[in-house]
Amino acid sequence: MKFLIKFLRYSFCLFVLVSCRKKPAGRWDIQPKSLGEKVEITDLSKEFYNPENSLENFKEKYPWFQGSVSDIDFLERKKDPEEIAIYREAIAKINLEKLSTDLSDLFSRVRYYFPKFTPPKVFLYSSALQGLLDPVFYKSDKNYLFIDISAFMGEKSKYYEGIERYIKKNLNVENLLPKTALIFAENIVPPTREHQKFIDHILYQGKLMILKDAFLPKIPDSVKIGYTPKQYEWAVANEPNIWDFFIENDLLFSDDSRLEERFIMPGPFSKFYTEIDNESSPQLGVFIGWQISKNFLEKYPEVSLQDFLRMSAKEIFQKSKYSPKFE
Numbered sequence: 333m334k335f336l337i338k339f340l341r342y343s344f345c346l347f348v349l350v351s352c353r354k355k356p357a358g359r360w361d362i363q364p365k366s367l368g369e370k371v372e373i374t375d376l377s378k379e380f381y382n383p384e385n386s387l388e389n390f391k392e393k394y395p396w397f398q399g400s401v402s403d404i405d406f407l408e409r410k411k412d413p414e415e416i417a418i419y420r421e422a423i424a425k426i427n428l429e430k431l432s433t434d435l436s437d438l439f440s441r442v443r444y445y446f447p448k449f450t451p452p453k454v455f456l457y458s459s460a461l462q463g464l465l466d467p468v469f470y471k472s473d474k475n476y477l478f479i480d481i482s483a484f485m486g487e488k489s490k491y492y493e494g495i496e497r498y499i500k501k502n503l504n505v506e507n508l509l510p511k512t513a514l515i516f517a518e519n520i521v522p523p524t525r526e527h528q529k530f531i532d533h534i535l536y537q538g539k540l541m542i543l544k545d546a547f548l549p550k551i552p553d554s555v556k557i558g559y560t561p562k563q564y565e566w567a568v569a570n571e572p573n574i575w576d577f578f579i580e581n582d583l584l585f586s587d588d589s590r591l592e593e594r595f596i597m598p599g600p601f602s603k604f605y606t607e608i609d610n611e612s613s614p615q616l617g618v619f620i621g622w623q624i625s626k627n628f629l630e631k632y633p634e635v636s637l638q639d640f641l642r643m644s645a646k647e648i649f650q651k652s653k654y655s656p657k658f659e
Contacts, residue, residue, distance in 0.1 A: 359629060360549040364444035371435045373428060376457040377419045377481075380410060396474075397457075412460075418491055419458040422481040425505055426456070434509055441547045442516055445637050449516075452477040459483075461491060464499065468508075470515045477512070484508050498600040498614060502558045509548055510556050517543035521641050530591045530617070531584045535645035537596060538621030542629065546637060557622070558598075563613040571623060572656040574616050577604060584649075591617070628652035 376397060379385050387407050391398060398406055409415055439451040452475045459467075459480045467483030470476070484507065485491060487500040495503075502511075517540045524536075544556045554564035567574070578584055583591060594603040595617030601609055602616040613619070628648050629640060640648070 359633065360546050362441075362444065364440040366436070366440055369436075371432045371439065371451065371454060373432055373435075373454045373456060375423065375428075376455050378423070380457075381416050381419055383411075409460075415458070415460040418460045418482055418485075421489065421491065422458050422485050423456075425485055426481055431508075435512070438509060438513060438547055441549075445546055446520060450475055454479065456481050464495070464503065468511045468515050470519060472519065477515070479508065479512065496600070498598065501560055506555055507558065510544060510551060510558070513544050513547045514540060516547070529585050529587050529645075530578075530595075531649055532645045533592055533596055534617040534621030535624060535648055536621070537618040538623075538625035538648075539641055541618065541622035542625045542637070542640070545626075557615070557619060559613060566611070567613040567616060567619045570612075571620070572658050574620060575654075575656050578620070623656070624649060624652050624654045627654045 376394065379393070380390055387403070387410060390410075391406075401409075435454060439449070443449045443451070452470065454477045456479050459482050461482050463480040464483045467480035469478050471478070482491075483503055484505045485503065486505070487503050489503070492500050492503060520543060521536070521539050528536075541557065544551075548556060554561050557564070559567065593599075596615060599614045601614050602612045603609055604612065625640075625648065628651060629635065631652060
């Protein structure tokens with residue numbers, strides 16, 4: 333109930349709080365050396381759906397793409413009019429020249445912080461809506477990056493009718509780079525399978541978000557975390573309330589696995605189990621982990637990104653002295 337009362341007390345000044353929020357000091361405002369070459373992008377679906385290109389030729393050129401799909405099913409998909417229509421709408425939303433430039437900048441920044449990084453070969457394809465939840469994946473053994481363009485047609489696309497709103501809001505072209513950056517972040521800081529406390533989970537997410545900050549400094553924070561502007565404003569305006577709720581309910585050092593579903597996993601909102609749930613932003617555990625991480629790095633600018641990523645959640649939390657207050 334305290335959470336609800338505090339929210340109602342401060343919700344009227346949401347705009348002011350967001351407008352006055354302290355901006356980062358520009359830690360990520362660097363100019364990495366350019367890759368020196370254009371990122372080559374291969375459109376697999378363009379070749380696959382091309383009636384002039386036989387299935388045999390396609391399989392010979394990309395023997396690893398078919399997976400476990402039978403030749404009969406693969407051939408049917410190649411000629412499927414709806415799949416072809418989805419691909420055409422999807423590719424029409426992609427500015428290949430801009431994407432090449434954006435990926436080049438992203439790869440340059442990853443390599444600036446992690447010199448051993450080798451830019452991957454990039455493939456676009458359309459899964460015909462099969463991969464909406466995980467549209468980007470990285471095949472590390474071959475250094476191949478795959479991007480499913482059918483997941484970025486715009487939330488108002490007719491092909492997304494019937495899909496829940498909280499999923500559709502991130503099916504826009506602007507979400508492509510953040511989702512791509514996340515793949516590299518997860519590869520750099522892979523999750524542990526050990527049983528962890530809530531603080532470990534949210535600060536793992538905080539580390540991933542800090543890597544997004546480093547790799548995509550020009551992308552708005554709301555887009556990086558996958559929020560609508562309104563959801564981001566709500567999270568910022570209620571940051572002290574959210575933190576108080578976590579503290580008052582002894583959640584930080586809880587090992588209740590249900591907390592991930594309530595505050596970390598994607599969904600329409602976070603689950604405080606109060607009257608305010610439907611108003612709240614989703615994934616507030618991710619948001620708070622990000623703010624703790626930002627707070628730590630602002631206090632300790634001498635700590636390198638690599639050293640920060642190696643630190644334990646407990647050390648980051650204790651040294652950050654994170655305690656948000658209303659301004």
